[in-house]
Amino acid sequence: MKRMYAVLFAALLVAGMVPTAAAVDTSASSMVLMDAASGRVLCQSNAHERRPIASITKLMTALVALESGHDLEEEVTIDPAWTGVEGSSLYLRAGETISLKALLYGLLLRSGNDAAIAVAGYCAGSVEAFVGRMNEKAAQLGMKNSHFANPNGLDEEGHYSTAYDMALLGQACLQQEQLREMMATKSITFDQRVMTNHNKLLWRYDGCIGMKTGYTEKSGRTLVSAAERDGLTLVCVTLNDPNDWADHAALFDFGFETYRAERPLEAGQPVGYLPAVNSLVPVCPIVAQYDAVLCVGAGEQVSQELTLTKEVLEAPVPVGTEVGEVVIRVDGVECARVSLVTGQQMPDNLAPHQGFLGWWFQTLAG
Known part of the structure; x- marks a missing residue:
């Protein structure tokens, strides 16, 4: 199930929550460490500098393909134009058939450049149309310093991104359950094609849940990875x-x-009650609509401010009716807003067939 989080704001990057610039020395030209739930930047260096990105491009290729509506079990007949691509390859043969799922695993684990071209051509009708979708998705995700020119990441003019933008893409990939499973796979075999993940952190780092490697002579080594511990x-x-x-x-x-x-808040968690008039039930629980997941540093204080748009509910009121919000702050800096909604249906005491017993049995039935 897709996990839903409260929207968190760029205010996390200012005031008392400026990302640490030099917390860890690295050999990277640019880097970023981001909390996946909130988008909070914990450490960065040249995070908004445009650079070639090589095969980590394929994260966007896989995400766009999975959102295209195609069934992963569909059989793809390989067009001659999709074969013979330079660099890492599945060595696809013109005329052979292979499942879309196998192609996606092939581009994510073995980094097959031909697999990326085949996925693009199949899912959008042409590679050019698919690349257009990649750029549309980048804009949707707020990747303001990114532009894609191909689906495999081979060096090409106008193909670039930044460490920060690729972290935003990583966030989105983790929310796609099928992609999350694929990225974490160490090895899989399709019709005698053994596909082993190039991401060595899956073996070397406790809690690593995958992502993607990349390399070209122009880009150098590029890597997007994710790890999970204690929530x-x-x-x-x-x-x-x-x-x-x-x-x-x-x-x-x-x-x-x-x-x-x-x-600080979980979906469905009661935060208070509102009185109700014209209802068989005198009060209605008010609950958080979504989870609020924060990344909090040592010594940072979390506070909440509740605002209601109604003081009294007038029945009938459906469950899930928005009645306010909670603003969550870390060290006084606003970092999340969570909508508050009614936690149960408030029946009108004058409605036909809505006597107390009728309402009670309806409530028990859920």
């Missing part, structure tokens, strides 16, 4: 980093040692 999920991105495995481990260690996950 805290972190996304790490390094661009042009010859020491990426060790750097990601060090950045994750810093994140998990310095910050903790805190959930």
Whole structure:
């Protein structure tokens, strides 16, 4: 099930919550460590500098493909134009059939450049149309310093991103359950094609849940990875980093040692009650609509401010009616807003067939 979180704001990056610029020394030209739930930047260096990104591009390719509506079991007949692509390859043969699922695993685990071209051509009718969808998705995710020119990440003019933008993409990928499962897979076989994940952190770092590697001569080594411990999920991105495995481990260690996950509100959690008139029930529970998941550092204080748009409810009121919000602050800086909604239906005491027993049995039935 897709997990829903409260929207968190860029205010996290200002005032008392400025991201640490030099908490961990790395070999990367640019890097960022981000909390996946909130988007809070915990550590960064040149995070908004545009650079070539190589095969971590394929995270966007996989995400757009999975959102295209195609069934992963569909059989794809390989067009001759999709074969013979330079670099990492599945060595696809013109005319062979292979499932869309196998192609996606092939581009994510073995980093097959031909698989990325085949996925793009199949899902959108042409590679060019698919690349257009990639750029539309980038805009939707707020990747303001990114532009895609192809689906595989081979060096091409106009193909670039930033460490920060790729972390935003990593966030989105973690919310796609099928993609999350694929990225965490160490090895899988399709029709005698063995696909082993290039991401060594899956074996080397406790809690790593995958993502994607990349390399071209122009970009250097690029890596997006994610790790999860004690309810805290972190996304790490390094661009042009010859020491990426060790750097990601060090950045994750810093994140998990310095910050903790805190959930001040959970979906459905009552935060108070409102009186109701013209109802068989005198009060209605008010609950949080979504989870609020925060990344909180040592010594940081979390506070909540509740605002209601109604003082009294007038029945009938459906369950899930919005009646206010909670503003959550960390050290006085606003970082989340969570809508408050009615936690149960408030029946009109004059409605036909809505005597007390009728309402009671309806409530018991859920």
